[in-house]
Amino acid sequence: MGPVFDTVLRPAIVAASRSERIENASQRWPVTERVVRRFVPGESLDAAMTAVGDELDDGLAVTVDFLSEDTLDESQAEATVVAYLELLESMSSFRPASFGSLEVSLKLTALGLGLPEHGAKIAAENARRIVEAADSLGILVTVDAENHTTVDQRLTIVRSLRDDFPDTGTVLQACLRRTEDDCAEFASSGARIRLCKGAYAEPAAVAFTERRQVDDNYLRCLRTLMKGPGYPMVATHDPTMIDAATILAGEFGRTPDSWEHQMLYGIRVDEQRRLATTGARVRVYLPYGEQWYGYLVRRLAERPANLVFFLRALRG
Ligand SMILES: Cc1cc2nc3c(=O)[nH]c(=O)nc-3n(C[C@H](O)[C@H](O)[C@H](O)COP(=O)(O)OP(=O)(O)OC[C@H]3O[C@@H](n4cnc5c(N)ncnc54)[C@H](O)[C@@H]3O)c2cc1C
Structure with a gap:
């Protein structure tokens, strides 16, 4: 096939x-x-919290995503902020063994980035409210990557958030031709960077279209992140990339607490547990909410x- x-x-x-x-x-x-x-794991916050508890019990870290994207009205963006504030409150009732086990992932289009007027400003303000709340509760935030047209605005917002909250992470997609340069910039600034292959169909003008090219770029970017002073988050289910990450971490003398593996909820679950038993940090991306359709189709x-x-x- x-x-x-x-x-x-x-x-x-x-x-x-x-x-x-x-x-x-x-x-x-x-x-x-x-x-x-x-x-x-479910549409409700309760279902998500049950899943969070299970992952933490198994020694895994989590990043929870409230499913909503492409918000085209301001009240919907506000509802998403409120949902995240509730989510953070609920997550704070867990007392995980290590700092950093709890994280939320958010999409700027869900916070208003695509609004016809002042979208970037509104999304930036909304993201800041969530990051401030998360910071006060000791919960990390990573800003997800969406399609290539949103990368510049997202990275501008993340740079500004990092001025006040340096732990704010974001995502770089190996399928995009620009990503090697973005990795160099963010790695040298010590950022938490999730490296993934990219889940969106992108045009050849900006993206590699062959799997082999994406994989080669993933490995180049991984090397840059592992070599730098930042915190690489290796988001892939691909055994080759997973092995490469372990080898590169060794080559650059990284300790197990200076980088992590990330995988999606329900995918290669045994491998998630196996890696955790080797002493590696493993984080599970756990989406919940009624708007699961776009997420599900990307997985398919x-x-x-x-x-x-x-x-x-x-x-x-
Ligand atoms: C934690 C996390 C966060 C992400 N965040 C984003 C984001 O913000 N923006 C974005 O665009 N994308 C995101 N993605 C999705 C990512 O870009 C890829 O689309 C997705 O991870 C599939 O690529 P892959 O690296 O896992 O390997 P693929 O190239 O899809 O697969 C390579 C190999 O991995 C193994 N594998 C893959 N899937 C399975 C499976 N279901 N069961 C068994 N083996 C499997 C197989 O051996 C396969 O041949 C994220 C992914 C993860 C894990």
């Missing part, structure tokens, strides 16, 4: 993630519940096996 999946199915699936009609229909399918649960687009799982569930 490899090349056909990459060139034909993947772009079509990602395009479906933007279709409101398909979203509305799929949320009514009886199969939905079963498929969604594989990747999203990433891997033929995820799609097969989905089709099998459809068959019942």
Whole structure:
């Protein structure tokens, strides 16, 4: 399924993630519940907190994402801020063994970045409210990466947040041609940087289109992050990248508390536990909320096996 999946199915699936009609229909399918649960622990805050407790009990760290994206009205952005403040309050009731075990991930488009007027300013202010609250509770924040058109605005906002809250992390995507330079900048400033391959369908003008090119760039970027004074967060399920991270960490004399692995909830769960037993730090990205559709479609687009799982569930 490899090349056909990459060139034909993947772009079509990602395009479906933007279709409101398909979203509305799929949320009514009886199969939905079963498929969604594989990747999203639940729609409610309670369900998310149960999952957080389970991960912490197993010695893993978490980053919790309240699912909402592409907010096009200010009141919806405000509702997302309120949801994050509630989430932070709930998370603070956990007393994890080590500092840094608790983190939230947020998307700037959910905080208003795409609003027609003053979107960047509104998103920056909203993000700052969440980062301030998180900081006061000892919870970390990472600003997720979205499609390439939002990278400049996001990095500008993150630089400004880091002036006051240097632990604020963000994400760099190996599929983008610019990322090697961004890695060099953020690594040298000591930032917490999550390196991932990238989940969005991007044009060839700005992105590598071959898997091999993305993987090569991932390895180059990983080396830059591991070599620098920052805190690399190695977000991948790919065994080659995971092994490379361990080797590079050794080469640059990194201690286990100076970087971490990250994986998505429900994906390679045994590997998450195995890495943690080796003494490595492992963080699970845990999404929750009613707006799971875009997130789910990106997971299906990433891997033929995820799609097969989905089709099998459809068959019942
Ligand atoms: C913690 C975390 C946060 C992320 N945040 C962002 C973000 O902010 N922005 C963004 O654009 N993207 C984000 N992503 C998604 C990321 O960009 C990739 O789309 C996604 O991780 C798939 O790429 P991969 O590196 O895991 O490997 P792939 O290239 O998808 O797969 C490579 C190999 O990994 C193994 N593998 C992958 N998936 C599975 C599976 N389900 N089961 C078993 N083996 C598997 C297989 O051996 C496979 O051949 C994030 C990913 C993680 C883990």
